[in-house]
Amino acid sequence: MWANNHVKQMLRTDFPIIQAGMAGGVTSPELVAAVSNAGALGTIGAGYLSSAQLEKYINQTKSLTDKPFGVNIFIPSNPKVSEAERNTANRALAHYLEAYDITLPECDSNPSAALFDEQMNILLHYEVPVVSFTFGIPPAPAVAALKQRNITVVGTATTVREAQLNQDAGVDVIVAQGSEAGGHRGTFTSDDSHACIGTMSLVPQMVDAVHVPIIAAGGIMDGRGVLAALALGAEGVQMGTAFVTCAESGANVWHKSAILSANEDQVLLTSSITGKTARGIENQLMRDLQPFENDLPAYPIQHTLTKEIRKRAAEENNPEWMSLWSGQSPRLSTILPAHTIIEKIVQDVEKRIFQFKS
Amino acid sequence: MWANNHVKQMLRTDFPIIQAGMAGGVTSPELVAAVSNAGALGTIGAGYLSSAQLEKYINQTKSLTDKPFGVNIFIPSNPKVSEAERNTANRALAHYLEAYDITLPECDSNPSAALFDEQMNILLHYEVPVVSFTFGIPPAPAVAALKQRNITVVGTATTVREAQLNQDAGVDVIVAQGSEAGGHRGTFTSDDSHACIGTMSLVPQMVDAVHVPIIAAGGIMDGRGVLAALALGAEGVQMGTAFVTCAESGANVWHKSAILSANEDQVLLTSSITGKTARGIENQLMRDLQPFENDLPAYPIQHTLTKEIRKRAAEENNPEWMSLWSGQSPRLSTILPAHTIIEKIVQDVEKRIFQFKS
Numbered sequence: 001m002w003a004n005n006h007v008k009q010m011l012r013t014d015f016p017i018i019q020a021g022m023a024g025g026v027t028s029p030e031l032v033a034a035v036s037n038a039g040a041l042g043t044i045g046a047g048y049l050s051s052a053q054l055e056k057y058i059n060q061t062k063s064l065t066d067k068p069f070g071v072n073i074f075i076p077s078n079p080k081v082s083e084a085e086r087n088t089a090n091r092a093l094a095h096y097l098e099a100y101d102i103t104l105p106e107c108d109s110n111p112s113a114a115l116f117d118e119q120m121n122i123l124l125h126y127e128v129p130v131v132s133f134t135f136g137i138p139p140a141p142a143v144a145a146l147k148q149r150n151i152t153v154v155g156t157a158t159t160v161r162e163a164q165l166n167q168d169a170g171v172d173v174i175v176a177q178g179s180e181a182g183g184h185r186g187t188f189t190s191d192d193s194h195a196c197i198g199t200m201s202l203v204p205q206m207v208d209a210v211h212v213p214i215i216a217a218g219g220i221m222d223g224r225g226v227l228a229a230l231a232l233g234a235e236g237v238q239m240g241t242a243f244v245t246c247a248e249s250g251a252n253v254w255h256k257s258a259i260l261s262a263n264e265d266q267v268l269l270t271s272s273i274t275g276k277t278a279r280g281i282e283n284q285l286m287r288d289l290q291p292f293e294n295d296l297p298a299y300p301i302q303h304t305l306t307k308e309i310r311k312r313a314a315e316e317n318n319p320e321w322m323s324l325w326s327g328q329s330p331r332l333s334t335i336l337p338a339h340t341i342i343e344k345i346v347q348d349v350e351k352r353i354f355q356f357k358s
Numbered sequence: 359m360w361a362n363n364h365v366k367q368m369l370r371t372d373f374p375i376i377q378a379g380m381a382g383g384v385t386s387p388e389l390v391a392a393v394s395n396a397g398a399l400g401t402i403g404a405g406y407l408s409s410a411q412l413e414k415y416i417n418q419t420k421s422l423t424d425k426p427f428g429v430n431i432f433i434p435s436n437p438k439v440s441e442a443e444r445n446t447a448n449r450a451l452a453h454y455l456e457a458y459d460i461t462l463p464e465c466d467s468n469p470s471a472a473l474f475d476e477q478m479n480i481l482l483h484y485e486v487p488v489v490s491f492t493f494g495i496p497p498a499p500a501v502a503a504l505k506q507r508n509i510t511v512v513g514t515a516t517t518v519r520e521a522q523l524n525q526d527a528g529v530d531v532i533v534a535q536g537s538e539a540g541g542h543r544g545t546f547t548s549d550d551s552h553a554c555i556g557t558m559s560l561v562p563q564m565v566d567a568v569h570v571p572i573i574a575a576g577g578i579m580d581g582r583g584v585l586a587a588l589a590l591g592a593e594g595v596q597m598g599t600a601f602v603t604c605a606e607s608g609a610n611v612w613h614k615s616a617i618l619s620a621n622e623d624q625v626l627l628t629s630s631i632t633g634k635t636a637r638g639i640e641n642q643l644m645r646d647l648q649p650f651e652n653d654l655p656a657y658p659i660q661h662t663l664t665k666e667i668r669k670r671a672a673e674e675n676n677p678e679w680m681s682l683w684s685g686q687s688p689r690l691s692t693i694l695p696a697h698t699i700i701e702k703i704v705q706d707v708e709k710r711i712f713q714f715k716s
Binding site: 159160161178179180190193194195197198199200201202204205208209218219220221222224225227228229230231232233263264265266268327328329331332352353356357 | 517518519536537538548551552553555556557558559560562563566567576577578579580582583585586587588589590591621622623624626685686687689690710711714715
């Protein structure tokens with residue numbers, strides 16, 4: 001199972017382990033290359049990258065590794081935002097805007113559809129070995145173009161139905177994102193309260209319903225989680241939080257230290273920071289915005305409205321005003337280098353398989 | 359690990375598998391005995407049973423099995439209920455009360471503290487082999503009295519801190535209740551939104567923090583889940599939903615069929631039905647009460663206020679007005695006899711361990 005599986009072949013890696021393509025600067029070329037050099041799949045989180053930035057990331061990563069790596073991009077959405085929602089955002093963020101002497105940015109047009117096409121062109125041009133998608137189903141022409149270049153296509157699903165839609169779209173592998181996962185929920189078919197399924201429940205139900213290999217995500221931090229995922233029928237794992245705090249991660253030091261010192265019951269879901277439900281460590285920003293949660297603009301508008309505040313907070317070393325995305329296993333986080341995390345997982349999985357026999 | 363573990367010794371069973379002590383009639387003596395006869399631990403869910411009823415259940419179970427079995431009881435609470443909360447309940451339930459031509463019952467005094475003492479007396483008198491507690495920490499005299507009689511004491515925890523409190527109280531084994539679990543959350547130290555940790559995250563963090571053996575619960579339905587729990591460091595599992603639909607279960611047929619036909623994204627958390635957060639299949643009762651969720655009486659008052667309605671609905675074959683507790687893996691539910699469920703788990707775990715080697 002561990003020694004011989006489809007996912008490893010599809011990813012062209014030694015181990016069926018993906019470092020999640022977390023957007024927002026965590027997935028530095030150093031991190032992505034370190035993960036790939038260690039025999040797993042590093043992934044550039046390109047959700048918010050322009051095509052020029054993406055190109056630069058790809059070239060930097062290629063300069064650091066000859067191994068395969070992946071890029072994650074977002075399926076675009078184009079929500080309508082009402083005047084009332086914008087006013088609510090202004091009111092909810094007033095204290096923050098005043099503190100930084102800034103105003104809410106304009107978000108009349110949504111560039112994400114154009115951005116998607118530009119990102120796809122770069123991925124096709126560079127023939128990036130693995131491309132993964134979040135927040136929806138990749139359009140048929142995109143899937144076809146990737147497959148034509150022998151690029152492995154990875155979808156994301158938070159329910160069995162979402163896995164079936166990914167399978168119908170022709171993806172090669174599906175990441176089952178359990179409710180433990182940090183950062184944004186990948187949910188795209190239902191409201192998030194209905195699609196918050198724990199990894200232990202989600203994986204076997206998804207494995208039974210589709211024939212595409214399943215990669216488990218959510219709460220997996222070490223060899224125990226990896227072996228558990230394989231036991232559930234997954235053929236690989238995707239790990240995010242485990243790599244946020246690692247030595248090569250590009251995450252802000254306050255983000256890292258918040259995870260390293262957090263308990264499992266301090267990591268909550270909220271849609272108030274970006275307009276899309278995401279899991280992170282509770283802080284003042286989350287508490288302040290929570291009462292407005294149902295009346296704020298949808299993603300990506302709310303994301304854009306709070307982005308400058310969170311950026312400034314990071315610059316000014318104020319973790320209470322940042323977004324501190326994390327999964328539900330912060331007690332298992334470490335500052336080890338990526339290759340050590342992966343080596344330890346491989347050793348621990350093998351040790352535990354051996355112990356099972358005795 | 360599977361062959362030789364502490365939990366099996368403590369439970370005096372062939373397999374480290376507990377059938378959860380679900381209250382409300384699911385755990386018929388036939389179910390409890392069938393599970394124990396199959397080599398796992400059947401458990402009488404005695405949370406709502408009077409001492410006379412409990413005595414009868416114990417005697418009936420003993421007449422059906424010579425194997426060890428357990429009893430689960432609730433740690434009492436004594437919430438104050440405001441006039442406003444009672445009025446909200448009356449308003450929220452008006453349609454239901456009218457349909458059944460009933461009025462809200464009075465709940466001035468809370469009998470649960472006296473009930474607890476009576477239940478404890480019965481458990482001590484019959485020297486029930488295993489006693490498990492939910493909704494809090496068993497008081498020191500209760501733990502001492504049980505231990506004196508060589509009765510194994512099982513606590514329930516939904517966070518690492520709750521596990522530490524259980525360990526400090528001297529329990530022998532701790533059930534880690536992950537967020538996937540059906541029925542009531544066992545949370546007793548924090549608000550439920552902070553204590554909704556997926557099994558994949560909860561188990562290893564708890565294993566690292568306490569030395570008492572951990573039993574994983576939440577989302578475990580078959581050999582895959584059992585093996586995953588062991589991989590995470592648990593030394594056993596507790597399964598509830600898997601036994602609700604089984605042949606010997608005392609669950610109402612509409613409850614069974616609701617689980618058998620549900621999808622994973624139809625199982626939601628609500629505190630509106632009983633005043634304590636519980637997971638069940640979304641139906642009209644849940645939807646109707648949801649808007650009032652934050653303004654209703656606490657558990658067990660709201661439980662008492664809605665009990666008659668749910669009982670009548672069950673009698674009248676109306677699953678939309680019942681409580682349909684279920685975990686997040688309803689697609690894995692079966693109508694097999696309990697012994698077949700357990701046999702299949704044991705075979706599947708052994709098969710999967712063998713496959714890991716290859």
